[in-house]
Each structure stands twice: as C-alpha cells, then as structure tokens.
Amino acid sequence: MAAKAYIIGTGCISPQNTTDENYFFETIIGPNGDHFPAIEPSYKEHINPNMLRRMGRAIKMGASAARMAMTEAKLDNVDAIMSGTGLGCFEDSEKFLLAILNNDEQFLTPTSFIQSTHNTVGSQVALIMKCHEYNYTYTHRGFSFESSVMDALLSLNEGKKNILIGGIEEHTPLFVELNRQAKKFNTDTTHPLFEGKTHGIQMGEGSAFFVVSSEKQNAQSSIDGISFLYKPKSSKEVLDKINQFLDSQNTALDNIDLVLFGFSGDSDFDNYLLELLPLVSNHSATAHYKHLCGDYHTAGAFATWLADKIIRKQEIPHTIRINHHTKTSIKSILIINAYLGINYSFTLLRQC
C-alpha cells in the first residue's frame, strides 16, 4: 500500500473531554466503577434537530464526530465513507429485541428495527451530506475500524481523494449489567492497566471520525499503513508481524518515537503486549490509552485520534505515559491495538 492517508479533519467523542479543542489529558476521568460512559456533546450544534429526534445514541455520536471532522477539513462532501462498529446500534437492537420478547411478537413498531441495522451510522452520515459515493460498514470486533483504515488506503491508491472514516461503539445500561453479571469487568483501581495485575476489562464507548486525504493540505500527520494479526499464538508472532510491517514501511521498531499500547487491563489477554513492552522501552517512548476510553471493538479509532493529536501537539501527556523517555520530537507513532487477545492491529502514523 503506497498511499499515505493525510489526516485533515478529526472529531472525537469519548469518556474524556475530547470535544474541547484545548483539552489535552492534563487530568483524566476514571471509569464509572467498571465502565466508561462517553461524554456526549450538545448534539444540536452538529445535527439538524429534526433528524436528531429519531436518532439512537450511536448514530448521534457517529454523526456528530463525522460532522466535526468534516468541519475541520472544510469539506461538504467526500469520495467515500467507511465506518467500523463491532455491535452497531446496540441500543436500538436491544429495544426491538425486548419489544419482541416482552409482547410475544406483537404491537411492534419498525423505528428501532430500522435503526438497528449495522450500517445505520454510515448511511445517516451519507444521507445528511447527500453523499452518493462508496459507503461501507465493517463489523469485525477489533478489526472494525481498522478495516475502514485499510479500505481508505486501498481507495486512495485507486485514486479517491477525500475519505471519511470512523469507529463507533455504544453500550447500554442493560448490556453493561449483563457483562457485569458475566464477570467481565475489572474494578481494581489501584493498579495501572499495563502492569498485568488486574483481571477483566473496563468497558468503554465513543466515536472518532477522520477525514483523510491523498493531499497533505494542512495535515500534520498521516496514516502510512496498517497491518492485521489474527489470533497469534505467541508474543514472538506479534513481534515478527510488527517487524515485517515496519520493514514494509521502510522503518524499524527502534526508530519509532512513541508506541501506543492497547492494554485492556485483563492480564489473560494482555500477555503478549506485556512481553513486548520491555522490548520497545529502550528506544521508544511508551504510553497507553484504554484507561482513557475503556475497552471496546473500535477503541483503535480513539487511539488513532490520540496519536494524531500527540503529533500535532508534539507532546505526550504525562497521564498516558508508561515509561519516561524524553523525545525531542515525535515523528512516528506505532499503535498496537488488541481486542481480547484475538484481533491485533498495528497502525503507523508519521508527522508530515
């Protein structure tokens, strides 16, 4: 993949105050017990109130973050839209499912069914800007957003110019409760997520969108490549894949200024990342992000937003650091995202 995806606009709704342009993780908000709720902005600043009334929360978060990215990119339309979401519009799915079960399949209305379709966010974003172009929704766990990134790179290679990509995930009170009952959560607040001393995850949610372009314009960073690894059997396999990927990008691990680790806090799943951490700590600054956004299928979108922001600011917030390497400049960032030890992805961003 030769094209670079220059990031010319971003929007991020997350459990942190990321919609405030001046905020940069000076202080951070911890989980609400065992999960992170997103801080939702005033949606009517981003979406027509008539449309807003009918939208579920995932659609509102997605459409707003998309709007923010488009505004920053100063664009009215794009050549393609790719969204990633692991569970789609879960609130509407749950609403329709409970209506079926509670009323024995009677007295149903179609609204929540219509909105439950996984590609609703991408479709609504297209509908709002009347975008008739290519529109895909990826729904593959920890590869959902990452598949959108890969597709954007493919599309830029094919000659498309401006592309909107994003990741969206929402949770509901009932979904959180079911996962709590299933003992999926980490409620330990004494140990940082990267120490491998905790079990379970802190579930998160949010939405991050990006306008990426084949032309640099005002971009300060670009996504240069992405690589996937499915169900590796050892940390060596992860390391080999990273080396192979960085080699294809004409660089090497030692040259990476910052490695962003997707530690979930569940030591059952973080093993390989824990083994990698000391290997990269000598040369690179290291940091993590799931204590900011929580763990969910499209946490990679948050990480990508964070990486772009770090390159723009040329600063690594102390609240996310693992080691304390000083770097005079941050020219390259490798994101190592992992979902439940199943879906590993490696994303390279460079200053431009």
Add this chain to the structure above:
Amino acid sequence: MISAIGNNVQEAYANLSNAKSGIGKIHHLNTRYKDEFVAGEIKLSNNDLMDYIRFKSPALNRTSMLGIAAASEALKHSGIDLNDGMRTGLISSTTVAGMCKTELFYKEMVDKSLHLEVLDAHDCGESTEEIADYLGVKDFVTTISTACSSAANAVMLGSRMIKQGMLDRVIVGGVDALSKFTFNGFNTLMILDKEWCKPFDENRRGLNLGEAGAFIVIESEASLKRRNGKALATVAGYANANDAYHQTASSPDGFGATMAIQQALKMSGLSPAQIDYINMHGTGTPNNDQSESKATVNIFGNNVPKFSSTKAYTGHTLAPAAGVEAVISILSILNDKIFPNLNFTTPIAEFGLSPVTQVTSHRMNHVLSNSFGFGGNCSSLIFSRV
C-alpha cells in the same frame, strides 16, 4: 452454498434447473406467525447442521454453522491447499449474526443471569471467526455489514485486495440465519408477502425471507497459474454507490442503483449491449422492483437484456443474497442457462418489462448481478466467462 434450494451447489443447480422453489412452510423458526407466512428456510435443524458440518460445539449458532457449511464447500471446490504458503483471506458478511441465538436466551440472561456466554457470540465478527478457524484461514479476516448488499461488498473488497497484491486468494460471501428479530422487523415494515413473492409483477406484495450461507473463492491470476488451477469465471466489474434517499426505501428514480450499474460497467469496459443477462436484486417489494426497473431502463433504455430475480427460489437471504446470486450467476455462465423469475404474470405497468419465466438456454459471456440494501447501499457486480 447452502440455502432453501439445497445444502450444496449441486442440489441448488438441480432445483434451479427444474424451476423448483425452496420457499415453503416454516418449520424451524419459532415465531408465532409460522403458519401465517412462508419462508426460504434451510431444511436442516441446528442438530442436523452440526452433523452436516461434522463439528459439534455448543457455542456455534445457526449463522456460524451455515457459514461453515458454505465456505468449506467453496474452498474444497476451489482445490486450494491453505498450507501452500500463499496468503488467503476470509471476508464474510452478515446482518443477523448471533441474534438468531441471542433472541432465544435474552430473557433468561436478563431475568436470571443465565446463558451469558451467548453474548460473546452475538456480534457479526463471531461467525466469520468461527468459519476462519474451521477452515484454518489466518492471513486476513474481516466482516462487512451493509444490509442486503453485504456479500456483494465482500466480493468487491476481496477483488480489490487481490488487485493491490495484499492477498493471493480470498473467500468472500455472507451468511444469515432466519431469526425472529429480522422476521418481525420486516413484518412491521409491512414488506413481507404471506404467500410466494412475485418479483417484477404488477401485483407484487412483498418479499419472502430466506436464510443462506454463500461464498465464492477469488484468486489472483498468478496464484491460479502457479497451482495450475482453473477459474470458473472472472469478476470483471464492481461498484458501490449510495442512494442517500431514505434509511430503508429506495429512490423512485433509482439514482443509487443507476450509479452502481454505470460504474460497474465502466470498470469492466463493457457496453450495456454486451450484458447477456441480469440477475436482479428483485425482492418482490413494490418499492425495490419499481426503483430497480427504473435504474435498468436508465442504463439499458429500450434494450433491456434478459433478466430474472431468483429471490422466488431462495427467499431474500439478506447479507448472503449477493453471494447466493454470485453463485447462481456463475452457474448461468457455466451452463449457458437463465434460471427463471418464478411466480410472474403481469409486467409493472410503468415499465412493461417482462423477466425470463422459463428455464432458458442462452449464450452467456457477461452477467450483471445487483444487490441493494437498507441505508441506500447499492452494489453491482459483473461476472464474465473465462
């Protein structure tokens, strides 16, 4: 491919050639409306399916089992050895995913905290990973969910990844099991016909739902040559466009569909006159068939090629529909045969278009296959003779 017209491609071909529909009384889906509606149900129960794929795992849901049945047939048919050092991917698609099982247990999950492990298999990625693990595909996996055009988009992504040298071959398609969730969803939208659907008929009343797993294997020319393989057909063109008209309805002017067909033609380098047959999306809903007819006329004018919708055989299987129809389109090319549009009697007055209604021999070099979905998603694929 596994669908209401057979558990494999051979059975499907026999039924297609005998104009024998798979749509009938509902046996397995436990809905209160089972005696009121017909559907394109696969004849195997979940237990039968486990026997059929020779893989018994309590974690598997119907969607995953249908996917395993279809994808393993496709891979076996291709003759590809996954351990030959070449890169192989799996791009699946689904809309129902684990909902077919979640809906059976959700009450007990919520009320009694039982069966919580079912939640782990609820998402769309689950069935893809079950298929990948069953087959041993490791190099790339992803899942697309763009409603009823999903599998067409899987074909398209797979083709693009091969073209750009990211994979040597890729198994692409989709899978959806029938579920109460989708059944009731379509029922509340009032687009289900209680009897056999009649695509492109003036008096059509709606669609019949179906279920299927359907995959094709796409391989690069270099990889095919290396192993002395033989292709069944080529993917000559593809395009995806968005109607951007309404969340569930297609535009009356067929804007998105026209754009998808136009771009697919452009990519293939073919003129409209070179298309020998169109396998239509043709769900049988008043809205789809009107919009698709309009798009067809927009592109082909007075020279509309022979066409049919095969939805009256299989029902509308949602995500895998385009996979089912890719298989049918390839069967059409291999056998120079058009499989008819069942249950048709009266052309839509606005267009006067009549589909092929009998099994017809017809020399076929290029077949266009359309698939459209909620969210305005419009995809067109062109398959060509090798």
